[in-house]
Amino acid sequence: EDQVTQSPEALRLQEGESSSLNCSYTVSGLRGLFWYRQDPGKGPEFLFTLYSAGEEKEKERLKATLTKKESFLHITAPKPEDSATYLCAVEDYGGSQGNLIFGKGTKLSVKP
Amino acid sequence: EPEVTQTPSHQVTQMGQEVILRCVPISNHLYFYWYRQILGQKVEFLVSFYNNEISEKSEIFDDQFSVERPDGSNFTLKIRSTKLEDSAMYFCASSSVAGVYEQYFGPGTRLTVT
Numbered sequence: 001e002d003q004v005t006q007s008p009e010a011l012r013l014q015e016g017e018s019s020s021l022n023c024s025y026t027v028s029g030l031r032g033l034f035w036y037r038q039d040p041g042k043g044p045e046f047l048f049t050l051y052s053a054g055e056e057k058e059k060e061r062l063k064a065t066l067t068k069k070e071s072f073l074h075i076t077a078p079k080p081e082d083s084a085t086y087l088c089a090v091e092d093y094g095g096s097q098g099n100l101i102f103g104k105g106t107k108l109s110v111k112p
Numbered sequence: 113e114p115e116v117t118q119t120p121s122h123q124v125t126q127m128g129q130e131v132i133l134r135c136v137p138i139s140n141h142l143y144f145y146w147y148r149q150i151l152g153q154k155v156e157f158l159v160s161f162y163n164n165e166i167s168e169k170s171e172i173f174d175d176q177f178s179v180e181r182p183d184g185s186n187f188t189l190k191i192r193s194t195k196l197e198d199s200a201m202y203f204c205a206s207s208s209v210a211g212v213y214e215q216y217f218g219p220g221t222r223l224t225v226t
Binding site: 044049099 | 154
């Protein structure tokens with residue numbers, strides 16, 4: 001059973017069309033939840049860390065929120081340059097410190 | 113802005129050969145990691161390293177794998193006898209603190225085993 005499930009697998013938006021990506025997780029205790037952006041053939045690029053339910057963080061057109069079971073990455077008025085795969089990862093108190101458990105990602109395409 | 117660097121960007125090797133993948137973590141970071149991503153699949157944790165020894169390793173990190181910090185800047189992953197299934201992107205990451213601190217990833221090394 002996957003500990004981190006991301007949906008949808010792929011999302012196609014028109015430029016300016018806001019939407020949300022979901023990350024649901026199952027852990028014994030959440031140390032932290034991380035959002036990364038990954039461009040094709042590149043390494044994950046850090047976006048946000050969330051530690052506790054109710055926490056929110058923003059960066060430009062992106063806003064990440066966290067509940068006890070899931071996180072959302074809200075994209076407001078996206079631009080074509082926001083096209084990438086967005087990865088969610090968790091660190092579990094029941095696991096190794098520093099061992100990030102990744103989801104499969106959501107591939108976002110933004111058309112002009 | 114400081115960044116993690118990795119060399120080579122692409123390595124092609126024959127099955128059974130040894131490969132060494134190299135990483136230069138961010139200079140003031142103390143914790144180092146290797147992950148791999150098989151094409152089309154999730155990023156998977158391999159190993160974490162602190163104070164010149166392995167902190168944690170996954171089931172994937174078997175006796176064929178080893179890590180080393182040969183000097184003050186480099187961090188290496190060695191695969192002793194490569195298999196076809198070792199073909200993947202290998203990412204190095206580093207963080208300033210262990211646990212719940214963001215890990216910064218390098219651009220990756222694409223390993224192709226033929």
